[in-house]
Amino acid sequence: MLSWRILIPLSLMLTACGGGGGTSGGGTPVLPPAPPSAALTLALAPFASNLSSPTFLTTPPGDARQFIVERAGRILVMQGGSLLAQPFLDLRSVTDVAGEGGLLSMAFDPGYATNGRFYVYRTNANHDIVVERYTVSGDPNRADAASALAIIQIPHPTYINHFGGLVAFGPDGYLYLGTGDGGSEGDPNGNAQNLGSLLGKMLRLDVSGASSALPYRIPSTNPYLGQADVRPEIWANGLRNPWRFAFDADKLYIADVGQNLREEVDLAPASQGGLNYGWKVMEGSTCYQAPSCNRSGLALPVLEYSHADPGSPCAITGGFVYRGTAIPELAGRYFYSDYCAGFVRSFLASGLAVSEQRDWNIAKPGQVQSFGRDGQGELYVLTASGIWKIVKGQ
Numbered sequence: 001m002l003s004w005r006i007l008i009p010l011s012l013m014l015t016a017c018g019g020g021g022g023t024s025g026g027g028t029p030v031l032p033p034a035p036p037s038a039a040l041t042l043a044l045a046p047f048a049s050n051l052s053s054p055t056f057l058t059t060p061p062g063d064a065r066q067f068i069v070e071r072a073g074r075i076l077v078m079q080g081g082s083l084l085a086q087p088f089l090d091l092r093s094v095t096d097v098a099g100e101g102g103l104l105s106m107a108f109d110p111g112y113a114t115n116g117r118f119y120v121y122r123t124n125a126n127h128d129i130v131v132e133r134y135t136v137s138g139d140p141n142r143a144d145a146a147s148a149l150a151i152i153q154i155p156h157p158t159y160i161n162h163f164g165g166l167v168a169f170g171p172d173g174y175l176y177l178g179t180g181d182g183g184s185e186g187d188p189n190g191n192a193q194n195l196g197s198l199l200g201k202m203l204r205l206d207v208s209g210a211s212s213a214l215p216y217r218i219p220s221t222n223p224y225l226g227q228a229d230v231r232p233e234i235w236a237n238g239l240r241n242p243w244r245f246a247f248d249a250d251k252l253y254i255a256d257v258g259q260n261l262r263e264e265v266d267l268a269p270a271s272q273g274g275l276n277y278g279w280k281v282m283e284g285s286t287c288y289q290a291p292s293c294n295r296s297g298l299a300l301p302v303l304e305y306s307h308a309d310p311g312s313p314c315a316i317t318g319g320f321v322y323r324g325t326a327i328p329e330l331a332g333r334y335f336y337s338d339y340c341a342g343f344v345r346s347f348l349a350s351g352l353a354v355s356e357q358r359d360w361n362i363a364k365p366g367q368v369q370s371f372g373r374d375g376q377g378e379l380y381v382l383t384a385s386g387i388w389k390i391v392k393g394q
Helices: none
Strands: 042-048 054-058 066-070 074-079 103-108 117-123 129-136 143-154 166-169 175-178 202-205 234-237 244-248 251-256 262-269 303-306 316-321 333-338 345-350 353-359 368-373 379-383 387-392
Touching: 054 379, 066 103, 074 103, 117 166, 129 175, 143 202, 166 244, 175 244, 251 316, 262 316, 262 333, 316 368, 333 368
Parallel strands: 054 103, 054 368, 103 166, 244 316
Antiparallel strands: 042 387, 054 066, 066 074, 103 117, 117 129, 129 143, 166 175, 175 202, 202 234, 244 251, 251 262, 262 303, 316 333, 333 345, 345 353, 368 379, 379 387
């Protein structure tokens, strides 16, 4: 088992999250979920194979289908355990896969059942980050390829790594994007700490009334709205490559890929903007290439692990909090992995305190590229060639 160092963010302690113990609105004590029995084991059941580098799996709430994103630019539909022959959407002609680029994720609008809208996060031939909106066609298993509406295009010059890659709706109904710092090593352009750049950030957009003339608005509660020389789209900064993040009720989990030493999970109240997660002042809890640094005002990770740990970990792959019903013992546990080490691990967060860290000792399925979550809240592990569902062990 790895040697984990648990760190509570200095700038977020005390009452910042409000997600721990206490009482509900009626005064009834809110008890944390019981820890899973030591006898509980997990396994990975084969779910889908013969895929081309799947990067994401998602579903509209309550839908029985699964939508699988392939890096090259296709979105496939899994229905009743079988992949449909025709893709939901094929964006291969406008998607570039150089370096870490490609079609990296999608998000269904909270009102998808009535408006049929969804959003994709991809890179183009100029290596820019592109987020677009599409609409489903009259066939529920086919999108209307002609319905594309450009939401935002973020220049990503010079380097072909650190694109970030996730687009998701928060509990507030706004659209969030996690962008990488622009690439290379050590953020040479200083993007992550530059509030005039959209790279190395968490962005928050209001796309409810998106049109070609006005593809998004800035929510009135964005922390930098109205400040000179600052991009108002920014929700948080100081991120290196937030490949995956996840909302769960009042919490935001961010798995931020490290440089050469440490991998980290950041945790914050979903409603708290304006946080600085430290890169490149910090890599995890350590000062980056310096014996000391100014940590004041930085939100430090709640969990991190070292590249020197057994298994040769190299890049964290963030997942989701389990909210399914098939394994009720896992309720509230956040799952994550590592691209090189391939483990499947979880922890429980109460406020900003982390407990019940557990390595489920599942045989390494391959290089874990992403996690997925279906309409019933069940979780999936994605590797370069296939997808596995997390199930109870025998």
